[in-house]
Amino acid sequence: MTTFRLDNALRDLEQGKTHLSLDRNVIDDHGALQLGLGLLENRSLEDLSIRRNLIAAGGARELARSLETNTSLQSLSLAENHIGDEGAEALGQALQQNATLEKLLYDTSVGGAGLKALAMGIEQNTALKSLLEDGVVDDDDDDDAFAERSQQLVSMLGYSNEDNPFARIRELEEVRQRRQQRILDQEAFQKSRDEQQAQREIELYGTWEDKDEAFDRSQEKNRSRLRLLNHRAQLIDKLYTNELLVEEKKPGGAEELAEGLHLDGKVRPNLQNPIEILDRSSAANLSEALEIAERFIQSGLNSDLWNPIVVVMKDLVAKMKGRKLFDARIDALLRGKTVSELESLRSDIEENRIGKGLGDDEYWARVLGELKVSVAKLQSSTRNETLLQELGVDAAAARKEEREAAARAKQLAEEKRKAEEEEERRRRQQVRKLDESHFRPHDDPSLGAIVDDTQDRLARHKQRRAVVAKESEIHAERVYFSRPGGRSARHASGQRSARPARRGGGLGDDEAEDVDQLHLMSERDEIELPRDIQPWFARYEPRKPRYQNRVRAGYEWNKYNKTHYDKENPPPKVIQGYKFRLDYTELIDRSKAPSYKVLPFPGDEDYAILRFHAGPPYLDLAFKIVNREWRIRRKQGFSSSFEKGILKLNFQLKKPRYRRKSLDSF
Numbered sequence: 001m002t003t004f005r006l007d008n009a010l011r012d013l014e015q016g017k018t019h020l021s022l023d024r025n026v027i028d029d030h031g032a033l034q035l036g037l038g039l040l041e042n043r044s045l046e047d048l049s050i051r052r053n054l055i056a057a058g059g060a061r062e063l064a065r066s067l068e069t070n071t072s073l074q075s076l077s078l079a080e081n082h083i084g085d086e087g088a089e090a091l092g093q094a095l096q097q098n099a100t101l102e103k104l105l106y107d108t109s110v111g112g113a114g115l116k117a118l119a120m121g122i123e124q125n126t127a128l129k130s131l132l133e134d135g136v137v138d139d140d141d142d143d144d145a146f147a148e149r150s151q152q153l154v155s156m157l158g159y160s161n162e163d164n165p166f167a168r169i170r171e172l173e174e175v176r177q178r179r180q181q182r183i184l185d186q187e188a189f190q191k192s193r194d195e196q197q198a199q200r201e202i203e204l205y206g207t208w209e210d211k212d213e214a215f216d217r218s219q220e221k222n223r224s225r226l227r228l229l230n231h232r233a234q235l236i237d238k239l240y241t242n243e244l245l246v247e248e249k250k251p252g253g254a255e256e257l258a259e260g261l262h263l264d265g266k267v268r269p270n271l272q273n274p275i276e277i278l279d280r281s282s283a284a285n286l287s288e289a290l291e292i293a294e295r296f297i298q299s300g301l302n303s304d305l306w307n308p309i310v311v312v313m314k315d316l317v318a319k320m321k322g323r324k325l326f327d328a329r330i331d332a333l334l335r336g337k338t339v340s341e342l343e344s345l346r347s348d349i350e351e352n353r354i355g356k357g358l359g360d361d362e363y364w365a366r367v368l369g370e371l372k373v374s375v376a377k378l379q380s381s382t383r384n385e386t387l388l389q390e391l392g393v394d395a396a397a398a399r400k401e402e403r404e405a406a407a408r409a410k411q412l413a414e415e416k417r418k419a420e421e422e423e424e425r426r427r428r429q430q431v432r433k434l435d436e437s438h439f440r441p442h443d444d445p446s447l448g449a450i451v452d453d454t455q456d457r458l459a460r461h462k463q464r465r466a467v468v469a470k471e472s473e474i475h476a477e478r479v480y481f482s483r484p485g486g487r488s489a490r491h492a493s494g495q496r497s498a499r500p501a502r503r504g505g506g507l508g509d510d511e512a513e514d515v516d517q518l519h520l521m522s523e524r525d526e527i528e529l530p531r532d533i534q535p536w537f538a539r540y541e542p543r544k545p546r547y548q549n550r551v552r553a554g555y556e557w558n559k560y561n562k563t564h565y566d567k568e569n570p571p572p573k574v575i576q577g578y579k580f581r582l583d584y585t586e587l588i589d590r591s592k593a594p595s596y597k598v599l600p601f602p603g604d605e606d607y608a609i610l611r612f613h614a615g616p617p618y619l620d621l622a623f624k625i626v627n628r629e630w631r632i633r634r635k636q637g638f639s640s641s642f643e644k645g646i647l648k649l650n651f652q653l654k655k656p657r658y659r660r661k662s663l664d665s666f
Helices: 003-014 029-041 057-067 084-095 112-124 143-157 169-229 235-249 274-279 283-298 303-320 328-334 339-352 361-390 395-436 453-469 471-476 559-564
Strands: 019-021 047-049 075-077 103-106 130-133 515-520 550-554 574-583 595-600 607-613 621-626 639-643 646-653
Touching: 029 057, 057 084, 084 103, 084 112, 169 235, 169 283, 235 274, 235 283, 235 303, 235 361, 274 303, 274 361, 283 303, 303 361, 328 361, 339 361, 574 607, 574 621
Parallel strands: 019 047, 047 075, 075 103, 103 130
Antiparallel strands: 515 550, 550 574, 574 646, 595 607, 607 621, 639 646
């Protein structure tokens, strides 16, 4: 057989043909091997004829191997080949497992051993109906030879083609029924095994789902506990407080909790009625709590607690969003009734009112809806009282104490409010007395003459221009302070008026890297001055001006600090300047600007006293500052102004300069 013909035959097998004839095609054992491989996966071929080829025992073995698994081939013809006893033995073993082959033709080369093997295969095969020997009779052969061959076959098999017991229809039918029953039993067994496997998987997955739900429930509880412990409880936590405390008191309840989640002794029981808490909540908080409570119910977590609360929350949300209106008649009908009375009313409405043709079914349907809400409110309140009893809390006494505490707090707040009102009344009365006395500042000899505001601004403007023009005079009024290290200090003995504000100002370039930040000046830097009696004390209430002062601190990178420190390990901060801001908005005589002067600090040359004086109704104010010389140039950050009743003073301190002493000084 040519390769082309064999390829076509294999292609026919793949295309699903049912009959294939390859007679007289010089097929050898190699070609039979390829045909056997094709039959292993084929499920359509029913009739295969390969007569008069060159197939020997090896090719027969390959074909027999394919017959063991093939379930479609019904007729196979191997006549006029040379399979021999070895090929017949392979076919006999294949017949023991094949259940579809009905007709098999073999050639005359099969001897006694091969016929015995075929006979053993036939005894276990239930489908084979015909096993025939076929061959080519030469011209020299006669009918006697063929008869002798047939007789030999009958003696070996025990039957001939005419009395073949496997051709009987009844026996074949019984065999087929038994085979079908075996197939059904196998299918039932496989189905039962699959169902058992599926049940095991369902149980396994169900266990995982239960564990997952239990984990979610524990996490929800832990989140509520953390919010309660951190004093940031939400609405759902307030409703859940007593239940969590009761669970913790149960045997083993506290042991299951992680460290830091115990509420006992840290969180007090919630004495408020859950319905009162819900009535005071907003729609957004109710919606959020409703979502969490429904998750609790779905997971089976404290359903007896959350079922009535969810009913009440849904009713409140519907009323807040306008989907449900309040009915005074229904409220009057249900108010004050117990749970048993409400249940009796429900039964009466369902049996005698709705659907009885009495009319107004819509009204009674609304009554049933509100009745369900009323029952839920009573159940929730009862549940809360039960939890408080389990916690050993006398709810009535505890609520009474809370009411008394709230009353005391309210009384204290009322007393404080009355005291503030009395203070305000007294202040207004004092102001009214001043107005009634027609007081004028010039009546007081200690005050100077008062000028018009416009004239005062013009005069101050001229003074500022004069100050700018005479910068040298400003330099002459410098105030010198002693430096740390024992140098003598020169303090200004006279008063110095606040200078007008100038544009610009700030730190120099050489100081920019030294400044870190501004700090508020502490109250301990304020020095308490002796309160001298002034003539205007009788007319005005003396007071201190309000102030907001700051201290400028930073690093000084002198040669010593540069040698011993760096940016990562900086030197200690030192004070580099001050910013004073004093409020004199209620100053009586604004024609005179407040003044300040620097005085020595008793007992310590490293510090000085900066004293501010303004006049009635303000007392003098003094602060403790570092005793170093000021930088009074505008470019060096100095500014002093008094505008709109606010005195501002800003100055920087000069850096100490250290110089080596000459040898002549020793």
